[in-house]
Amino acid sequence: MRLRAAVPLHASVALVLTVLTFTGGAAWLSALAFRRRWLALGALYLALSATLWVAAPLWGRQPMPCWGEPLRAKGIYCAMNRTYVTPELALVLADLAGAMEAAHPGTITLMLDGGFPATNLPLLPHLSHDDGQKADLAFWYRDAQGYAPARTPSPLGYFAFEAGPTDCRPGSFSLRWNLAWLQPFWPEMTLDGPRLETALALLEADGRVGKVFVEPHLAQRHGAGSKVRFQGCRAARHDDHIHLQL
Ligand SMILES: [Zn+2]
Structure with missing residues (x-):
């Protein structure tokens, strides 16, 4: 129930982070699955951003x-x-x-x-x-x-x-x-x-x-x-x- 109530909040945060940083929204949503959420957020953001740094020529x-x-x-x-x-x-x-x-x-x-x-x-x-x-x-x-x-x-x-x-x-x-x-x-x-x-x-x-x-x-x-x-x-x-x- 608590998780369901938080869905609009997490969706909004993810949207704002995506608009600002591109990878931030995906990192935020993925980090929800981890117990140490803030640590996961930082690590996921870095990993996604580094991947795009390398993969950008594809686009x-x-x-x-x-x-x-x-x-x-x-x-x-x-x-x-x-x-x-x-x-x-x-x-x-x-x-x-x-x-x-x-x-x-x-x-x-x-x-x-x-x-x-x-x-x-x-x-x-x-x-x-x-x-x-x-x-x-x-x-x-x-x-x-x-x-x-x-x-x-x-x-x-x-x-x-x-x-x-x-x-x-x-x-x-x-x-x-x-x-x-x-x-x-x-x-x-x-x-x-x-x-x-x-x-x-x-x-x-x-x-x-x-x-x-x-x-x-x-x-x-x-x-x-x-x-x-x-x-x-x-x-x-x-x-x-x-x-x-x-
Ligand atoms: Zn300009």
Whole structure:
């Protein structure tokens, strides 16, 4: 009886974990069969995620590196199985990071969300990122010591907004979050303009890249080319990261 009452709860938890991490839901449900449930959850999550790390090429995806230079994916998104892309996009990102390093020695290019290892499930809260052909890049930042490699003001890499003029008005249903209450918590870091300019120029020159999303006021200030689009007022804002797709 108790187990039956808990079914909706476990189903909901599994759904949320699947949406966030892909393998978390299956790990949660399988762990219910074990006496030491939390230990089993951790072990199953690791085992399932490691299996997909190896098996992703079956679905035409590959994981981005989670350490090393000049390109790496942010650890939290690696741990959540959200850093898979197609081999072609992996190559585009590696070339971009290499060219960034050549133009500005010591630069590390940091990927945020890419896609899941299998299926065309979109990566929430993004409305896309469903086919391995889309990736988000963190901006490059400076602190009091100068360029801060692979560091972002927000621990997630998202939500530290470079607010500027916009035509968007607050709407009732929109993914264009302001999160004004959160902004004072970020440490003092500034956007590295020259690195953003170089990245936008490289993406413009790369024939494999189809579209780039950056907020219009940043695009204008940093010399964006014809591939840079505005995502619209009802989608996630792009003054905290770059979105690119093939
Ligand atoms: Zn994106």
